[in-house]
Structures are given as C-alpha cells and as structure tokens.
Amino acid sequence: MDFLSPVIAGFGVVFQPENLFYCLLGVTLGMLVGVLPGLGPAATIAVLLPITYNIEPTAAIIMLAGIFYGAQYGGTITSVLLRLPGEASSVVTAIDGHELARQGRAGSALGIAAIGSFIGGTVAVIGLTFVAPLVAGFALDFGPSEYTALALLGILLITTLGTGSPLKSILMATVGLLLATVGQDPLEGASRLTFGVDQLLDGIDFVIVAMGLFGVGEILYNLESLRRPAAPAAAVGSVYPSRAELGQSKGAITRGSVLGFLLGILPGGGATMSSMVAYAVEKRASKEPDRFGKGAIEGVAGPETANNAAATSSFIPLLTLGIPANATMAIMFGALLIQGIAPGPMLVEEKPDLFWGVVNSMYVGNLLLLAMSMPLIGVFVRILRVRAAILAPLTILVTMIGVYTVRMSVFDMFLMVGLGVLGYLMKKVGFEPGPLVLAFVLGGLLESSFRRSMRIFGGDLTGFLTQPITATLLGVIVLIVLAPPALRLSRRNRQKVKA
Amino acid sequence: MTSAEAPVPEPAQVPPAYARRLNVVAALVPLASGVVAAIMSVNLGIGTLPAPGPGMWPLIVSVAMVVAAAVLVLQSRPRGDEERFTKDVVVVAIAAASLVAYAFLFELVGFEVPTVALLVLWLKGLGRESWRLTAVVSIVATAALYLLFITALGVSLPHIIAL
Numbered sequence: 001m002d003f004l005s006p007v008i009a010g011f012g013v014v015f016q017p018e019n020l021f022y023c024l025l026g027v028t029l030g031m032l033v034g035v036l037p038g039l040g041p042a043a044t045i046a047v048l049l050p051i052t053y054n055i056e057p058t059a060a061i062i063m064l065a066g067i068f069y070g071a072q073y074g075g076t077i078t079s080v081l082l083r084l085p086g087e088a089s090s091v092v093t094a095i096d097g098h099e100l101a102r103q104g105r106a107g108s109a110l111g112i113a114a115i116g117s118f119i120g121g122t123v124a125v126i127g128l129t130f131v132a133p134l135v136a137g138f139a140l141d142f143g144p145s146e147y148t149a150l151a152l153l154g155i156l157l158i159t160t161l162g163t164g165s166p167l168k169s170i171l172m173a174t175v176g177l178l179l180a181t182v183g184q185d186p187l188e189g190a191s192r193l194t195f196g197v198d199q200l201l202d203g204i205d206f207v208i209v210a211m212g213l214f215g216v217g218e219i220l221y222n223l224e225s226l227r228r229p230a231a232p233a234a235a236v237g238s239v240y241p242s243r244a245e246l247g248q249s250k251g252a253i254t255r256g257s258v259l260g261f262l263l264g265i266l267p268g269g270g271a272t273m274s275s276m277v278a279y280a281v282e283k284r285a286s287k288e289p290d291r292f293g294k295g296a297i298e299g300v301a302g303p304e305t306a307n308n309a310a311a312t313s314s315f316i317p318l319l320t321l322g323i324p325a326n327a328t329m330a331i332m333f334g335a336l337l338i339q340g341i342a343p344g345p346m347l348v349e350e351k352p353d354l355f356w357g358v359v360n361s362m363y364v365g366n367l368l369l370l371a372m373s374m375p376l377i378g379v380f381v382r383i384l385r386v387r388a389a390i391l392a393p394l395t396i397l398v399t400m401i402g403v404y405t406v407r408m409s410v411f412d413m414f415l416m417v418g419l420g421v422l423g424y425l426m427k428k429v430g431f432e433p434g435p436l437v438l439a440f441v442l443g444g445l446l447e448s449s450f451r452r453s454m455r456i457f458g459g460d461l462t463g464f465l466t467q468p469i470t471a472t473l474l475g476v477i478v479l480i481v482l483a484p485p486a487l488r489l490s491r492r493n494r495q496k497v498k499a
Numbered sequence: 500m501t502s503a504e505a506p507v508p509e510p511a512q513v514p515p516a517y518a519r520r521l522n523v524v525a526a527l528v529p530l531a532s533g534v535v536a537a538i539m540s541v542n543l544g545i546g547t548l549p550a551p552g553p554g555m556w557p558l559i560v561s562v563a564m565v566v567a568a569a570v571l572v573l574q575s576r577p578r579g580d581e582e583r584f585t586k587d588v589v590v591v592a593i594a595a596a597s598l599v600a601y602a603f604l605f606e607l608v609g610f611e612v613p614t615v616a617l618l619v620l621w622l623k624g625l626g627r628e629s630w631r632l633t634a635v636v637s638i639v640a641t642a643a644l645y646l647l648f649i650t651a652l653g654v655s656l657p658h659i660i661a662l
Contacts (some may be wrong), residue, residue, distance in 0.1 A: 010555065054654075165580065167567065171529055178536055178560045181560065186522075188553050192543055192553055192554070193540075193557060216598070217620075220595060223594050224590065224591060387626070387628075389621075389622065390626070390628065390636060392621060393621035393626075396594075397617065397618070398644070400601060400605075404656070405648065408655070410602050410606050413602035414602050420595070420598070421501070421595050428579055429522065429524075429525035429582075430579075451556065454548055455549065457616065459550075460548075469652055
C-alpha cells in the first residue's frame, strides 16, 4: 500500500483553503457554463487561460478541471428543461429528459442525472487513482518512436471518433499540424512559414489558437441567433426522485459508470461519445425499449452517468502520457504548459502534490456539484433567463483583454480575432475546431519525436516496426484506417450476393 | 465540444446544391493554402530522411493537407453539417470589425473608452437591448474589468483612469 501515501497526502493539498476556493469557483463556473447558452467548457477554459497565469499551478488546474466536469452537470439542465443541450455530451439526454419534463417530471430527471453524475464521477476518480500510476509506469520507457505513434493515434482517433465528418476532421487536423510548424524550426532555428512577420518567429501561441477558434469563434457564431427569442423553460418540481425511479435507474447508473470510465480513457473518446454509447446500451438492455424517446428515466441516468465518468477518466491519457484525449483536454494541456508543467509519465513521480491534489479535488468537486444540482438547483434554473445579448459582449471583452495580458501585445489580439473569424466560418461549413486544436497541440511533439526517431533509425522508416510497442500502435492505426472501408465493402458484397 | 446545438434540425433546410458549393469552396481554400505551404517547405530545404531539413515536416503535413482537401473537393456531397449564410452574417461581420477596431484603439487611447464603446455597440446595436440596460451594463462591466485585471490581477493594461 506504498503508493497510497501520496494519494492521501493529496487530500492535504485539496483541503488548503485556497485550493478549496478554486475548486468551488471552478465547479460553479462549470455549472454556469453548462446552463448558459453559448460557450461550452472548451471555450470557457480557453477564455480563462490568461487569468490562470496569475494563479498557483495546482489551484489553477483544480479550477479548470472543475469547469470541465462541472459543465457536464450544468449541461443537463438546459437539455431537460429547454431541449437545448448546453453541451454536446448532453445531446442524448435531451431526448428522454425533455419528454419527462413535458410530463411534469423534470425534477426527477434532473435529480437522477445529478445522482448518476455524482456516482459516475466518483467511480471514475477512484478508477483514475489506481489506473493512472500504472499507465504512467508503463509509459516511462517510451522513446521518440513510441511518442510518434501515440501522437498519430491520438490525432487519428479524434478525427474518426469525433462528432463531425471524419474526412473534414482529418483536413482540420492537418491544418492544425501545419499551424504548429509556424515559427522557428525547433532543431535548426530556420524561420518557417512566418511570411516575414517577426511576431510569428516564436510560433503561434497555443493560447491564442484556443481562444480564437473556440472562444471568439463560438461567440461570433452565436451572434447569429442573438435576436431569436428564448424558449420558455419547463417547471422543475421536486428533484428528489422516488424509490421506483431510483430502482429503475440503478442498472443504468452502474453500466454508465463503467462504460464512461472505459470510453473516457480512449483518445478521441470522452464525454460526448460515451453518453451516446450509454444511451444505445440502455435502450438495448431495457426490457421495454419502446419507452425510450417517450420519457424513460434510464435514458437520462445512463448517458448522464457516463459523460461524467468519461470527463473524469479522460484526464488519464493527459496526465500520464501527455496525450490529450479530446479538445478540452488539449486546452488543459496548454494550461499545464503555461504553468511550466509538462504532462507526461513523470508527472505522478515529480509533482505528486499537483497530480493527487487535482485528482482528489474531484471528489470534493463532485460533492459540491451534487449540492448545486439538487438543493440549489433553483438558483441555476433562474440563470437560464439571462439573455445571450448581455453575455456575449462581456465574454468577448474578457477574451480580448485576456489575450492581451499574455504578452502585452496588440498583435495577439488581431491574430485571435482572425482565428475567431476562421473558427466562425469553419462552424458554418461543418468543420469542427476540436481536431485542429488537438493536432496543433500535438504537432510539436509529433514533429520532434518523428525527427528524433528518423535520426535513431538512420532514415529507415521500417525502423518503427522493430519497436514492439510502436509497431503495435501503428497496427492499431492501420486497423482504424482500414476497418470502416473494409466493413462497408463486405456489407456491399453481401448485399450483392443476396440480390 | 460544441455548444448550443439545438436538436431542431436547422441544417436540413440547406438546399443540397448550396451545401455542395459550400463544401467545394471550403475545401479549395485549404487545398490552395496547402500547395503554397508545400512550395514554401521545399524552399526551406527538405534534407534527407536520416537528416531531415527544416522543410521536411511541413512538407509532409502540407502534402497530407492537399490530399485531404482534394478528396473533399471530389466528395462534396452534403453531409448535413453545412449551414446557410443568411443576412445574420452582417451581425457577425460588424462584430468582427468592432473587435479589430477595439484592438487598434486599445493601446492608443487606453482600454476604458473602447470597452464602453464596444459594450454599447454590442448591447444596443447588435442585441437591441434598452438604452437604460445598455448604460448600466456598459459602465458596471467596464468598472468590473478594471477591478479584475488592473486591481486584482495586477496586469498593466493601458488605461487613462488612475485609481
């Protein structure tokens, strides 16, 4: 039980008043972000990045993590009451959740979602506590070739498992990789693709890319619907579910916890995918699948549990491998780098206070969120009435001033607005910013490990295949690329045979 | 991780021909950029595989980008995630222009005046809020931003009001 002593010491870190304060601040912000229309968690964390410069690292990451998993709780409220998912991970909740609200059972849906989220989140933190050190220990021996394959796999998975069209996502990933090469060559110092602009010599700051594409891009995009009237919210009623409802949801919560935890670890997985899979699983597991879509409480319990479990477990690849699993984690990656912390296998050993402080803060955060989602739910429901027209200029100003404070540079403001317009246009034509930002973050790692591998292998590309772990990872990549077309082909052949 | 995507299927109203044109244009832009980036990469010097030059990695990436974009040009069928550009674009254009103007004025005249001006434009002009609300929110928000960044976080923003 040796490894448990830093875990327990981590609680000491959490219960420092400053860290508790930032945990509370983070989860409250997360709830708000989830409830308010407009910004998602990725955008909010991006917008707040410059402010975290001035906060102590552990507290900063505790706060940002709180925003992320807190938003999973808050997103449920708009899904159920307005049929307007605050977050992509609550889209499936809207199906049965809103139906329950129409039947006057909104409170039960929200209550079950909160309980499920709490259980899912807590189970995932416990899982994380045991799994993360194992993964980190395994990854300690990884060299450049393993990291090349791992970064490639991460980018590929987010493009194929993400919500958008895979081809569009791959194109976005290449754009991200290309943007990452702007600036001085890391090894030889030649200036690349800067078009002679001096401010670009150091490369494009990740903070600006994240704030521009996610923050400004989303704000501009939402301006289009600024003048549309808000939908009336359903009444909440009691949030304490009945014994029968709890009984109905027991299985869904159990399955959701395990499923969410496992899918969250996968690169490209995360909250959105796990909530969708959980919904499908519940529908299949149910004895009366016809109830789904007509107000089945399991259709709320399963996905809401799973998205919280996944939000938590998606910290594992980031904190142990340094590979972010999804766009929000890519921004967390940036937040860690800002603090001078390189996430990777060494983190658990070298910064146990930070690692276990952040992990253990999630127990407290989940408890706080449970309180906010049940006894205090009325407060957040009232916030639904705040108009987007008031929020938009306030957020944009925090973003504009925030980006200026990073380097005291007006050039960065222009660059961010430019990227914001790009982000807006991308959304209009169905390009997700997620793969771009993730690839941008991994671009540096991918290039440097590729070039170092090439030097080790003497320019021989087959060298990658001589490393067992690398070869396995590359095999997985090939499988992912080839599987969908192969399946489609075999299905077509079978149809031909039948005809 | 997108937000506020109402399940009400708006994109379905986009006519297929329009969506197709949109997809072609959206793929041609990265295609052209990829070609330019590839040429610039070659000029940087590719080196050899055992000793890659500064241009090799950007070249690999831009070739991948060109290939992906070219496939998208060929497969431009609507995917259901395209949206029509309506007259609401004007609002977005005004907003973006106001942000450029904001950045331009920021260091010249300090942050207070552009901040109030931006708030008034967005609240009254874009959001059609009442004058009273516009005035109150503009002044309170500017003061709050001053307190947050200059007083609490101690950032040296260009400002004209000294406290």
